[in-house]
Amino acid sequence: QVQLVESGGGLVKPGGSLRLSCAASGFTLGDYYMTWIRQAPGKGLEWLSYISSTGSTIYYADSVRGRFTISRDNAKNSLYLQMNSLRAEDTAVYYCARDLGGNCCNWFDPWGQGTLVTVSS
């Protein structure tokens, strides 16, 4: 069964850091592009970043470039999102998703269940 499970969310103060993890099972992570997407409370979906199967290609949304870093460890079947300089507007549920289209044709299936990040003093 193909599954993604995020972890690492929680409450953090503005300016703080957090590292999210996404554990994949039921498929070989190294065969796929992967992506992070978030959803602020009561809002729509916002794409954040995707990473190629080998990690050689990475793109970020303007809202997180320079603050967030996507990475992967294919040997551990895991995807990560290092989030620095967090702001209140980063408060959201963060989803990882498998990218079935790859560069230029990205679409996502499945998605993890999400992990909540709350940035507040």
Place this chain on the structure above:
Amino acid sequence: YVLTQPPSVSVAPGGTAILTCGGNNIRNKNVHWYQQKPGQAPVSVIYYNSDRPSGIPERFSGSNSWNTATLTISRVEAGDEADYYCQVWDGGSIHVIFGGGTKLTVL
């Protein structure tokens, strides 16, 4: 690149829901659709404009023409009530773009 979706659509059970996603020359892009029920993660219902992932009923169909992509849900059921998002990849900005979402209400 901006994708425009109506905030809400209502349909009676058994009817047909037509959800639109507007974008400049969107016909030149691959459009993907996701369903998100309250408290759950999104689920893909249409990819590459009109393909259905395994397990998605044939009642869900998609099309893409000129400046509007469309998700059509036939014989709507109460369980189809959800938020629906369209998504494309924009080569100009090298960004993935989501529409703002449409809340489908089954009356």
